Amino acid sequence: MHMNSAPHLLTEDRAEYERILDDALRNAHDRPDLAAVGQRLNTEQLRTMALNATALITTAAAAEYEHYTKIREEMRAPKAAASVRNSVLAPVTGEAAAESGAGFAAVIAVLAPVLAGTAALIFLLVGYILKALSPTASFAQTLVSAGWFFGALTAAAILVAAVALLLTALRNGATQVPAEEVTGELPDEVARAKDAWRHALLERGLLPFLRAALADPSADPKSSKPPRPVSRIPKVGYSGPDYSSPSEGSTAGQRPTFTSPDFTSPDFGGPEHQPE
Template sequence: MNGVPMNNAPHLLTEDRPEFERLLDEALRDGTILTALQTPGALTAEQLRTKALLAADTVAAAAGAEYEHYTRLRASLRSAPPPGRHGESTAPGLLTQLRSGNGGAGLFPVLTVLTPILAWAAALVLLLLGYALRAADPDLPLARSVLTAGWVALAAGALAMVVGIVGLILTALRDGATAPGGADPDLTAELADARREWQHALGRRALLPYLHAHLHSEPALPPVVPAPGSPPPPDFSSPGYSSGHYTGPGFTSPGAEGLTDPEGREPRTAAFTGPDFTGPGYTPPAFTGPDEV
């Protein structure tokens, strides 16, 4: 069984992870682990627990042979039909014979409850009547007969109560010896042994060595699970995204061109030249006198 390769060990099932966490907590309370946690540079108990939970399949692989045997027996027990499902046993007992055919309580339980009550009620009536008759006439034979019947009824009620108690105890012992759900008791006992073997191997051969080996390792960070409805984180590896560096646009200041540098940051001194004005080349008309008009 112990020769099973580690890489062929079955993965830890979801239903067994609470048991893994319980055994992990027990291993963290081990004396050797508590002493090692006091050494300088060692991880804390919570950090060790986080690392072990994140590597649960790897840790449990050290006890993979026992775990495979345990899960195989458990699957066989779940798939096996319980005995007696399609009929009663070949030698039914008294309780089975007296049980109701439609699944009710049956005759025997009813008798064990009603017989003591009816017998004690009859005994009370007979004893009261008998003592009343004897008080009226001590020599009356009827009084003695009624008193005798009353004491007999009282004894019968007590005997019926004892029989009912014994039947209840036998039924409890029979049900306690039967596996839950009517399963095979031998297979159930074998499954319990396999479960204990896996727990022992997981604690001693898997968890304790792992905790000792990772006492001075780097702490593991649990995966961050985003809250429901929160936006997804930015994808920095997407095409077209280089970095968050921002450069200002190359604006030029309003006004005449050339007042700033090409990036619009440093001002320049504008080079103005005076306007080149010349006279309007106007000549007056050449009038000489009225005789020329």
């Protein structure tokens, strides 16, 4: 089901338009002027017609909608500006620098055990291989000792890394600013403007449209054209001249006959007017 986009209706408000329309159709039988719902047009057909005529219906409440969107944008602007300002100033604050340093230390604490463990593995492997090939070689014993040293260093680095990560997690948890709880409530001024738009859209847009659709016998639910407002613009009928065809008893092709006036010449008058 496609809904035409009105020139002034934003995408975020189309769901609200459908919600108002559904409420009007759901409560149609409570209104005497919409009592005819279901007789010729059902609610789904009326909904389709109203969605196809969104641009026309929302124009009836254009002033209230413009006021509502203007106030809503004004309320959003300070929050957006504060968010941008905080994101720009955060890197130059001392707290941000401290957090950056703590993050670098955490990276070093994680990499130290890996590097130390790799060195211990290499020294021990090479040392024991050389010691197996030449038991009397002093260099092999040196490599083995270095391997065990790096092994101990690996264990110590793991312990230090665990403590550092724990401290970092505790510090971040203590300094983290809790996010604002989203209550879904609008400021009073925005809420009043939204209620005014909803009321105007219902009373001046949707309800007159539905009444016109129910009163117009030629309304097509699949058509994108709005129904004729029969309650406002009465239909004026004109009848053409009454032309009747010839009667069946008349002869085909018969034409009307005309009798010319009977003019007589003076020379052919009566006996009393004979020429001498």
